[in-house]
Amino acid sequence: MTTILSARNLSKRYGAVEVFHGLTVHIRAGQRIALVGVNGAGKSTLLRILAGLEEPDEGQIVRARGLRTAYLTQEVDLQLRGPLFEQARRAFPHLQALEQQLRAMEAAMASQEDKEWPALVERYAALQARFETAGGYDYERKIAETLQGLGFSPEQFGRPAETLSGGERTRLALALALLQDPDLLLLDEPTNHLDIQAIEWLEGHLQRFPGGLVVISHDRRFLDQIATHTWDLDFGSLEEYPGNYSRFLVLKEERLARRRLEYEAQQEFIAREEAFIRRYGAGQRAREARGREKKLARLERLERPQEHRQLRFTFTTSARGGEKVLTTEGLAVGLPDRPHPLFTCPDLEVRRQERIALVGPNGCGKTTFLRTLLGEIPPYAGRVLLGQGVVLAYYAQTHTWMDPEQTVLQAVQEACPMGEGRARHLLGRFLFSGDEVYKRLGELSGGERSRVALARLTLTAANFLLLDEPTNHLDIPAREALERVLADYPGTILLVSHDRALIDALATQVWVVADGRLTPYPGNYSDYLAAREAAARPAQVEKARPARRERPAEEARARERRAQEARLRALEGEIEALEERTRALELEMERASEARQVGRLMELAHEYEAARQRLGSLYAEWEELAAQVE
Numbered sequence: 001m002t003t004i005l006s007a008r009n010l011s012k013r014y015g016a017v018e019v020f021h022g023l024t025v026h027i028r029a030g031q032r033i034a035l036v037g038v039n040g041a042g043k044s045t046l047l048r049i050l051a052g053l054e055e056p057d058e059g060q061i062v063r064a065r066g067l068r069t070a071y072l073t074q075e076v077d078l079q080l081r082g083p084l085f086e087q088a089r090r091a092f093p094h095l096q097a098l099e100q101q102l103r104a105m106e107a108a109m110a111s112q113e114d115k116e117w118p119a120l121v122e123r124y125a126a127l128q129a130r131f132e133t134a135g136g137y138d139y140e141r142k143i144a145e146t147l148q149g150l151g152f153s154p155e156q157f158g159r160p161a162e163t164l165s166g167g168e169r170t171r172l173a174l175a176l177a178l179l180q181d182p183d184l185l186l187l188d189e190p191t192n193h194l195d196i197q198a199i200e201w202l203e204g205h206l207q208r209f210p211g212g213l214v215v216i217s218h219d220r221r222f223l224d225q226i227a228t229h230t231w232d233l234d235f236g237s238l239e240e241y242p243g244n245y246s247r248f249l250v251l252k253e254e255r256l257a258r259r260r261l262e263y264e265a266q267q268e269f270i271a272r273e274e275a276f277i278r279r280y281g282a283g284q285r286a287r288e289a290r291g292r293e294k295k296l297a298r299l300e301r302l303e304r305p306q307e308h309r310q311l312r313f314t315f316t317t318s319a320r321g322g323e324k325v326l327t328t329e330g331l332a333v334g335l336p337d338r339p340h341p342l343f344t345c346p347d348l349e350v351r352r353q354e355r356i357a358l359v360g361p362n363g364c365g366k367t368t369f370l371r372t373l374l375g376e377i378p379p380y381a382g383r384v385l386l387g388q389g390v391v392l393a394y395y396a397q398t399h400t401w402m403d404p405e406q407t408v409l410q411a412v413q414e415a416c417p418m419g420e421g422r423a424r425h426l427l428g429r430f431l432f433s434g435d436e437v438y439k440r441l442g443e444l445s446g447g448e449r450s451r452v453a454l455a456r457l458t459l460t461a462a463n464f465l466l467l468d469e470p471t472n473h474l475d476i477p478a479r480e481a482l483e484r485v486l487a488d489y490p491g492t493i494l495l496v497s498h499d500r501a502l503i504d505a506l507a508t509q510v511w512v513v514a515d516g517r518l519t520p521y522p523g524n525y526s527d528y529l530a531a532r533e534a535a536a537r538p539a540q541v542e543k544a545r546p547a548r549r550e551r552p553a554e555e556a557r558a559r560e561r562r563a564q565e566a567r568l569r570a571l572e573g574e575i576e577a578l579e580e581r582t583r584a585l586e587l588e589m590e591r592a593s594e595a596r597q598v599g600r601l602m603e604l605a606h607e608y609e610a611a612r613q614r615l616g617s618l619y620a621e622w623e624e625l626a627a628q629v630e
Contacts, residue, residue, distance in 0.1 A: 003028050005184060010022070010059035011056060012049065022237070027050075030212070032206065033230070034215060035214055035216045036216075036231070071177065076169050080161035080164065080169070083157065084164070095136050102124070102131060109121070152172075183211045185206075187217075194498070227244040228623055229242055263305060273296050276289060311431060313454070317461060326373070326387065329383045332382055335377065336380070341380040342368060344518070348518075356495065357497060357525065358495065358511045359503070359511070373392075373466060393466070407439065409423055411455075423437070447475060450470070451478070483501075503525040508522075509521065578614060585607060
């Protein structure tokens, strides 16, 4: 694959804080790279540097000649005026210029005399051919397809763009980036403000994208669907891994486990050598002790593997309550001042410990439904009945309850009166320590505000949680921690979320809002997808077709495909053998560590690292070849 961008020894500081140091990366055409790391690791900074919008303090970037780059930032600042569709046409300035030339030439042709007509027709035909070759008769279709894929309806195409909300502006900016058809696409949180349907459309679009892609996202399933490689930006350094996010998790844990083993073995070796030097430094074995001391001074010390603090909390419940938690009768959901409900429901029943995911397009009424269950909005029609002993708690995605002048400490003490010591202990579980508890809520990042809201939620002791987009603003480690906590929660959960990984891990039912009606499906999100695909699949009877001789071109393609399949099988055999060898090396390293054979351990570690690097190359070749065979 052709390298389109190379960056070497990149470093970046803001004042006294070093964001990262010595990063070297290469991006090739066809690579789809997931850039992951905790909030604050420097992912957005690195993306801005790659986009050329910010300069590194050290290092250099080499771009392929004529490289066309499109960049989507989290903070969209579009200057908008005129209809939405016209704004999207800005992605094709060259075609608009050709189109204007064609219109001008048509006007000129209408006013020319017959003797000049042939020359004008010839020039017009040449210009029209250029326009057609450049996609001039197809680009408006692409615009409409992209806007609809990202959640804009055709009725909105003529809407004044200056009236768009913040989320709609972000979706328009994403559409403009995709429509530019760049060589390198840099996307910072592109799934923000997208509903599940739009996220799935974006996945399909990016899977077909032929250029290089670097994307930052906290949506784990999205990264699994699109990424061929993963960059892990952690503690100021970057490491590359082959494969998608799930594959990265496995490989990173293997690498961390090996580094812990090597570090602990070296520490044991150093402790033994230092004990020997202290014991024999002035005795008969003093010369040997001095020799060991010199060797120890020259030893390259391994650093202790660094690991981030993790959210550690639980949800407790009050009294168990009855078996039946919620029922509805003839329920319609909507706002009282509207002429029609947002959607209607069949008669629903929720039982204790069920976990229900409510999904649907943006604006369909999911939050209104939760507020109807809470009693904040009356049912448009019908009734909502809560079971005996049900205690509700609500996590609102907008955090409108927050007083920007209140401190983090005051926010949890307001939810449940307690002393400062207990409140600090609670906030420590949500990664607030030291003077951070005195930060004002108005100064917090989105992720920090979400952690405060979760901390308050743990104090409710509710047995029925209504959660509206609880993973918004949380980084991936925090999402995974929340997922574990909710999986262990003994109460009932009704969850609104676009996080399909979370829904897959938790849901026992999926309630889908579409076309003005709520429809329940048993199981998790993958089960719902399978049911949806089965319903959409038309009944087809395969008709037997008579065998025919392949034409030469088809025979050549068939031979090439057979060769590719043979190479795939060979690669799979080589990968399997090498994976077997790495597992054997891990066992040997464990035995060497137990036997305190430092020299042998280091030798095995070098062989293990070489094997992992070779595996990475084989994985990459297998992925590329598998994509061709598909």
